[in-house]
Amino acid sequence: MNNERSMLSRLYPTTKFMITIALCLAAFIVPGYGFSYAVLPICMVLAYFAGSFKEFSNLAIKALLMIVVFIFILQSFFYPGHDILWSWGIFSIKREGVEFALFLTSKIVAVASAFILFFRITKVKDLVHSLEQIGLPSKVTYVILSTLQLIPEMKKLTLVIMDAQKTRGVETEGKLLVRMKAFLPTLSPLILGSVASTEERVLTLESRAFSANVKKSSIYTLEKTKYDRLVQILLIVLLAILIVWRVAL
Amino acid sequence: MSFLTLTNASFAYPNGYKAVDRVNMSFNKGESVAIVGQNGAGKTTTVKMMNGLLKPSEGDVVIDGWNTRDYTTAQISRKVGYVFQNPDDQIFHNDVYSEIEFGPRKLGLPEEQVKANVMKAAELAGVVPFLKDNPYNLPYSMRKFVTIASVIAMDSSVIILDEPTAGQDLPAMERLANLIETLNQEGKTIITITHDMEFVVNNFHRVIVMANRQVIADDDKRAIFWNLDVLERAMLKQPHISRLGYSLGIGHNILAIPELADELAKHK
Numbered sequence: 001m002n003n004e005r006s007m008l009s010r011l012y013p014t015t016k017f018m019i020t021i022a023l024c025l026a027a028f029i030v031p032g033y034g035f036s037y038a039v040l041p042i043c044m045v046l047a048y049f050a051g052s053f054k055e056f057s058n059l060a061i062k063a064l065l066m067i068v069v070f071i072f073i074l075q076s077f078f079y080p081g082h083d084i085l086w087s088w089g090i091f092s093i094k095r096e097g098v099e100f101a102l103f104l105t106s107k108i109v110a111v112a113s114a115f116i117l118f119f120r121i122t123k124v125k126d127l128v129h130s131l132e133q134i135g136l137p138s139k140v141t142y143v144i145l146s147t148l149q150l151i152p153e154m155k156k157l158t159l160v161i162m163d164a165q166k167t168r169g170v171e172t173e174g175k176l177l178v179r180m181k182a183f184l185p186t187l188s189p190l191i192l193g194s195v196a197s198t199e200e201r202v203l204t205l206e207s208r209a210f211s212a213n214v215k216k217s218s219i220y221t222l223e224k225t226k227y228d229r230l231v232q233i234l235l236i237v238l239l240a241i242l243i244v245w246r247v248a249l
Numbered sequence: 250m251s252f253l254t255l256t257n258a259s260f261a262y263p264n265g266y267k268a269v270d271r272v273n274m275s276f277n278k279g280e281s282v283a284i285v286g287q288n289g290a291g292k293t294t295t296v297k298m299m300n301g302l303l304k305p306s307e308g309d310v311v312i313d314g315w316n317t318r319d320y321t322t323a324q325i326s327r328k329v330g331y332v333f334q335n336p337d338d339q340i341f342h343n344d345v346y347s348e349i350e351f352g353p354r355k356l357g358l359p360e361e362q363v364k365a366n367v368m369k370a371a372e373l374a375g376v377v378p379f380l381k382d383n384p385y386n387l388p389y390s391m392r393k394f395v396t397i398a399s400v401i402a403m404d405s406s407v408i409i410l411d412e413p414t415a416g417q418d419l420p421a422m423e424r425l426a427n428l429i430e431t432l433n434q435e436g437k438t439i440i441t442i443t444h445d446m447e448f449v450v451n452n453f454h455r456v457i458v459m460a461n462r463q464v465i466a467d468d469d470k471r472a473i474f475w476n477l478d479v480l481e482r483a484m485l486k487q488p489h490i491s492r493l494g495y496s497l498g499i500g501h502n503i504l505a506i507p508e509l510a511d512e513l514a515k516h517k
C-alpha cells in the first residue's frame with residue numbers, strides 16, 4: 001500500500017516537523033480565532049494528500065471534540081465576567097468566558113491538529129532515523145523509539161490477551177461495565193508479558209551489537225529531496241509574510 | 250446433521266485484506282478432520298471464524314444451531330475450543346495449573362468437576378510434571394501442550410488444534426496422535442491444522458485442502474494425496490511413501506509402508 005507513497009509523506013521528517021511548527025506559529029501570529037480553527041481543516045486536507053485522511057480525521061475529531069466541549073462549558077460558566085448572555089438559576093454564561101473559551105480552544109485545536117498530523121504522516125522509524133542523523137546517541141533515540149511504540153504495542157498485547165480470555169469463557173463484548181470488568185484481568189498478564197519481553201529485547205539488542213562503541217551505519221536511508229528544500233523555503237517565506245503583515249498592520 | 254457449518258463464509262481483515270473467500274465446510278459430530286495448505290492460505294482465519302473470534306464479513310457460520318453472529322466468543326467457547334497457533338498468544342497465567350483451570354472455572358463447573366477436568370486434560374497432554382511451573386519457562390513444544398490441556402479441560406464438543414505438530418519431536422507427535430484419538434473416541438469433533446503430511450496420513454481420514462483463500466479439495470486422504478493437480482495447486486507434496494510409489498511407477502493409491510510392501514511383492 002505504501003509503495004507509492006504520496007509526495008507529502010515522502011518528505012524528510014524534519015521538513016514535516018517544520019510544517020507542524022509553522023502551522024502552530026501561524027495560529028499565534030494571526031489574530032482572532034478563525035484561522036486557528038481553520039488549522040484543523042487545513043491539516044485534514046494535508047492528511048488527505050498523505051493518504052491518511054480517515055485515520056487523521058477520526059483521531060483528531062474524537063480527541064479534540066471532548067476537550068473543546070469541556071473547556072467551553074467550564075469557561076463560559078465559571079470565567080469571571082459581567083456581561084451575562086444567558087442565565088439559569090445561579091448559573092450564567094458570560095461573554096468574557098465565551099471569548100476566552102474561543103481563544104483557548106482555537107489555539108488548542110491548532111496546535112493539537114498540527115502535532116497529530118505530524119505523528120500521523122511520519123513513521124516513528126523515520127523520525128528516529130532522522131534524529132540519529134542529527135547526531136543524537138542511539139541510546140537516546142532507542143528510548144524515544146520504545147516510548148513511542150509502547151502504547152500501540154500495549155494495545156496490541158491487550159487485544160491478544162482479550163482474545164485468549166474470550167476463548168476461555170470471559171465476556172468482553174457488550175456494555176461498558178462488561179468491557180471494564182474484562183479489562184482488569186488483562187492487566188497482570190500485560191505487565192508480566194512486557195517484563196518478560198524486555199529480557200528478550202536486551203538479548204536481541206546485544207546480539208546486534210547495540211552497545212558496541214563504534215559508529216554504526218544503517219541500510220535504511222532517508223533522502224532529502226529538492227521538495228524538502230522547496231517546502232522549507234516556502235514555509236519560511238509564508239511565515240515572513242505573515243509577520244510583516246502583522247507588524248505593518 | 251452436521252454440527253458445524255460454514256456457508257460461503259468470507260473474511261476481510263480491518264486493513265481490507267481478504268484472507269478467506271467464500272469457504273464452505275461442514276463437520277459432523279465426532280469427526281476428525283485435517284486442514285492443510287501452505288502459509289497464508291487462510292487456515293487460521295477460517296478456524297477463528299469457527300469460534301466467533303472473527304465474525305464472517307459475508308456468509309454464515311453455524312454451530313449446533315447457533316449462528317456465530319448472534320453469540321459472543323465467550324458463549325461459543327462452551328461448544329468450540331480453539332488452541333491458538335502461537336501458544337504465547339494464549340497463555341496468561343504464571344503457573345500451568347491455573348492456566349488449565351481457568352476455562353472450566355469460568356464455565357462455572359463445580360469445584361470437583363473442575364479438578365477432575367484439569368487432571369484429565371493434564372494427563373492427556375502430558376503436562377502433569379509441570380503443573381506448578383511457570384509456563385513461560387517451559388520450552389515452546391511443552392507450552393503448546395499446556396495450551397492444548399487448557400482447552401481440553403473445557404470439555405467442548407469441538408476442539409480445534411492450530412498447528413500442534415510444529416516443532417514437536419517423535420514422542421510428542423505420538424502423544425498428540427494418542428490425544429486426538431482419545432478425544433475422538435469420546436465423541437468430540439477434532440479439527441487439526443498441520444503442515445505434516447505424514448501426520449495426516451497416520452491420523453486422519455478426511456482432509457480439507459486450502460489454497461489461496463479457498464477450499465480447493467475436501468475428500469478422503471487417499472483421494473487427496475493422489476490428486477497431483479490439487480497438491481500442486483496447494484503447493485503440497487505427497488507423503489514420502491506415496492511419492493516413492495509414484496516415482497517407482499507402482500500403484501496409484503499407496504499411502505503407507507505396508508501397502509508399499511504389498512505392491513512391491515506383486516512386482517517381484
Ligand SMILES: Nc1ncnc2c1ncn2[C@@H]1O[C@H](COP(=O)(O)OP(=O)(O)OP(=O)(O)O)[C@@H](O)[C@H]1O
Pocket residue numbers: 262263264266267268286287288289290291292293294295334
Ligand atoms: N490481523 C491481520 N491483519 C491483516 N492481515 C492478516 C492478519 N492476520 C493474517 N493476515 C493475513 O491473512 C492471510 C491468511 O492468514 P492465516 O493466518 O489465516 O493463514 P494460515 O493459512 O493460517 O497460514 P500459516 O500456515 O502461516 O499459519 C495471510 O496472508 C496473512 O498475512
Ligand SMILES: [Mg+2]
Pocket residue numbers: 292293294334411
Ligand atoms: Mg495459521
